[in-house]
Amino acid sequence: MAEEKYTPPEVWEWDNQSGGKFTNINRPISGATHEKDLPRGKHPLQLYSLGTPNGMKVTVLLEELLALGHEGAEYDAFLINIGEGDQFGSGFVAVNPNSKIPALLDVSTNPVTRVFESGAIMVYLAEKFGELLPTEASARAECMSWLFWQMGSAPYLGGGFGHFYAYAPEKFEYPINRFAMEVKRQLDVLDKNLESRRYLCGDDYNISDIAVSTWYGTLVLKNLYNATKFLDVASYKNVTRWAKEIADRPAFKRGVRVNRAPSGPDDKAIIERHDSSDLD
Numbered sequence: 222m223a224e225e226k227y228t229p230p231e232v233w234e235w236d237n238q239s240g241g242k243f244t245n246i247n248r249p250i251s252g253a254t255h256e257k258d259l260p261r262g263k264h265p266l267q268l269y270s271l272g273t274p275n276g277m278k279v280t281v282l283l284e285e286l287l288a289l290g291h292e293g294a295e296y297d298a299f300l301i302n303i304g305e306g307d308q309f310g311s312g313f314v315a316v317n318p319n320s321k322i323p324a325l326l327d328v329s330t331n332p333v334t335r336v337f338e339s340g341a342i343m344v345y346l347a348e349k350f351g352e353l354l355p356t357e358a359s360a361r362a363e364c365m366s367w368l369f370w371q372m373g374s375a376p377y378l379g380g381g382f383g384h385f386y387a388y389a390p391e392k393f394e395y396p397i398n399r400f401a402m403e404v405k406r407q408l409d410v411l412d413k414n415l416e417s418r419r420y421l422c423g424d425d426y427n428i429s430d431i432a433v434s435t436w437y438g439t440l441v442l443k444n445l446y447n448a449t450k451f452l453d454v455a456s457y458k459n460v461t462r463w464a465k466e467i468a469d470r471p472a473f474k475r476g477v478r479v480n481r482a483p484s485g486p487d488d489k490a491i492i493e494r495h496d497s498s499d500l501d
Contacts, residue, residue: 242388246306251318257310261328262297262495269301269313270323272481272490274375274435275339279323280494281431281476282343282353287497288472291350293329298479298494340372343428353427360422367421367429370410375436377403387446401452404440408457411437415459419466430467435477438464475500 235249261267266283270276286294301307301322308320317324317337325342327334327349336342344365347354355361382400385393411433414421421429439445441454441461448454455461467473478500483490491499 246303246308251314251320252309253311253314254306254309255311257307257312259310259312259316259326260299262299264295264297264495265293265327265329266296267326267328268296268298268323269316269325270298270480271301271303272477272479273322274379274439275321276323276480277435277477278339278432279325279342279346280479281435281473282346282428284472284476284500285431285470286346286350286352289350289352291352294346294350295497296494300480300492338372340368340432343368343432347428353431355422355425355427360425363422364427364429368432371429371432371436374407378407378436378440382448383446386448386451405452408437408441408452408454408460411463412457412459415463420463426467426470430463431473434464434467434473438467442468 237244237248259267259269268279268283270279272280280298283294283296301313301324303322307313308317308322313324314320316326316335319337321337323337323339323342325336325345327336327345334345336345344354355364377400382397382404385396385400389396411421418424420426421433437460440452441449441457442464478488478490479494480492481490482492489500494500
């Protein structure tokens with residue numbers, strides 16, 4: 222018997238048991254589901270996050286800023302467990318009405334500054350401390366272009382390919398092929414750009430390298446979504462070379478350990494970070 226084809230209804234209605242890994246937290250409405258205040262630590266910057274590629278962007282940048290000697294970049298990193306719905310607590314929603322990690326409070330300002338969306342947080346911190354974001358107009362534009370390239374491209378990698386390849390309740394050929402093709406096109410864009418450049422923008426490392434590497438570097442080096450072989454990531458040799466160089470940076474190694482549970486006995490990940498010694 223032929224499988225029944227899906228016909229979209231005239232008006233979509235939410236089926237909260239539609240399946241998939243994240244069916245218990247995905248919903249078509251915004252706002253808080255419960256009252257829960259956010260904790261506050263002792264440092265100027267309060268980060269509420271999770272050690273995903275988006276969360277790692279910010280912790281890596283903060284560790285880079287600390288390595289450059291900026292004491293004002295000291296931070297408390299509190300875990301937001303999205304699987305348990307922490308992002309829908311009233312305190313978190315007050316910082317990020319979009320209920321996505323990461324979210325940042327800068328309590329050194331008056332009034333306190335909230336920043337949400339990982340790219341916005343990176344620009345805010347880079348401008349605040351005058352680091353890792355070029356000031357010359359064309360160099361800054363190049364950096365911002367690659368940063369926003371990542372913000373626009375990664376949803377195809379994560380929400381598109383990653384969802385249908387790794388998390389959907391069933392495997393469907395069309396969406397997997399569609400998003401695999403797009404991810405490979407993105408890898409080719411990066412590979413060709415890095416053929417003649419050490420970093421994304423040239424000779425200097427900046428926030429665009431951090432943002433892109435936590436997604437695409439993780440893909441090629443850490444078997445993200447268990448898709449290394451499927452996507453033939455080893456064929457993108459320039460991306461691999463660039464990703465390895467960034468992954469070897471001491472601040473990068475520290476930042477990617479924050480706000481996640483250890484994956485094994487050799488993984489030195491920490492659930493929360495409240496002092497530099499937590500990573501020593």
